[in-house]
Amino acid sequence: MERKRQPKRAGEKQPACIFSGGFTLIELMIAMAIAGLVLTVVYATFGSQLRTHVGQQMTVEIQQSIRAAFTLMQHDIRMAGYDATWRDENNDGSHDFRDSDLIDNDCDGRADAADPGRDEAGDLARFTAAGAHYLQFRLDRARNSDFCDSEDRIGFGFSTTRDRNRDGVADAGAAPLGRSVGAGGLQPLAENFQAVAFGYAFDDDHGAALPDGEIDTNGRNIIWAYDSNADGLLDTLLDSNADGLVDSADDLDGNGRIDDAALTPAVPISRIRAVQIWLLARTRSPVRDHLDTDTYVAGDKVLSFADHYKRELLTTVVNCRNLGLR
Numbered sequence: 001m002e003r004k005r006q007p008k009r010a011g012e013k014q015p016a017c018i019f020s021g022g023f024t025l026i027e028l029m030i031a032m033a034i035a036g037l038v039l040t041v042v043y044a045t046f047g048s049q050l051r052t053h054v055g056q057q058m059t060v061e062i063q064q065s066i067r068a069a070f071t072l073m074q075h076d077i078r079m080a081g082y083d084a085t086w087r088d089e090n091n092d093g094s095h096d097f098r099d100s101d102l103i104d105n106d107c108d109g110r111a112d113a114a115d116p117g118r119d120e121a122g123d124l125a126r127f128t129a130a131g132a133h134y135l136q137f138r139l140d141r142a143r144n145s146d147f148c149d150s151e152d153r154i155g156f157g158f159s160t161t162r163d164r165n166r167d168g169v170a171d172a173g174a175a176p177l178g179r180s181v182g183a184g185g186l187q188p189l190a191e192n193f194q195a196v197a198f199g200y201a202f203d204d205d206h207g208a209a210l211p212d213g214e215i216d217t218n219g220r221n222i223i224w225a226y227d228s229n230a231d232g233l234l235d236t237l238l239d240s241n242a243d244g245l246v247d248s249a250d251d252l253d254g255n256g257r258i259d260d261a262a263l264t265p266a267v268p269i270s271r272i273r274a275v276q277i278w279l280l281a282r283t284r285s286p287v288r289d290h291l292d293t294d295t296y297v298a299g300d301k302v303l304s305f306a307d308h309y310k311r312e313l314l315t316t317v318v319n320c321r322n323l324g325l326r
Contacts, residue, residue: 234269
């Protein structure tokens with residue numbers, strides 16, 4: 001039986017519609033637009049911060065690589081020529097150049113007293129290579145008072161597989177810096193280096209048999225040079241214009257290499273007393289929103305770039321504390 005609808009009584013309220021307070025289409029569109037704008041700002045801020053963080057992390061990586069390489073290189077180069085058991089061989093009451101004449105410093109099987117000239121009257125011949133991009137020297141790691149054991153030789157530079165033309169610049173843009181001990185090849189020491197270079201200061205006094213014990217200068221500044229042809233003689237200047245700086249102005253012919261001025265007379269590498277090191281490191285991958293247009297001078301190289309890698313160039317001077325001792 002159908003129920004009859006009751007008529008509305010006076011003053012009686014009808015129940016409110018549950019949908020009467022909803023959003024209109026325009027209100028929904030405005031809310032969505034605002035939310036989209038907020039999310040866009042948040043995303044852009046997050047992306048920017050992420051890129052900055054990644055760039056900073058890669059910068060920290062190359063700084064750590066440089067510090068690790070510098071620490072070991074400085075330690076080893078300072079010890080070049082170290083003799084753990086150096087003694088008064090000629091019983092004259094002192095340790096001097098003549099003591100080394102009784103030791104086979106140049107590892108040719110004869111005491112240096114029987115091989116005059118090779119070690120310049122006993123001047124300790126500890127460096128065996130002093131190139132612009134590779135160096136090697138001896139120290140008495142075996143602690144047996146000679147320098148002829150294979151483990152006594154230490155070298156630094158890029159391996160030939162990483163730098164085939166031996167110009168001190170990594171062929172692939174970046175490579176591990178290598179360290180060799182003894183007869184072994186260069187083993188990776190630290191990663192992501194683009195260039196490595198060396199310069200050498202010396203105590204020669206124009207070939208004096210017994211130099212004065214001080215690093216030579218041009219009257220004002222230290223003379224930095226290198227052996228350009230691996231003949232055992234420092235023959236090429238780095239500070240070509242003698243202004244006390246090794247910079248792009250020393251590339252006199254503008255060919256990107258500082259090799260325009262000869263060191264005259266050439267100096268035997270046995271007279272080396274200090275080494276200047278240049279290490280140019282770069283990030284392992286490009287950094288977005290970064291453009292590197294700087295010019296870097298690393299030893300004999302003048303390098304310019306126009307890419308998105310971040311780079312750090314550090315240089316330091318290491319005094320060889322065990323060379324030239326009287």
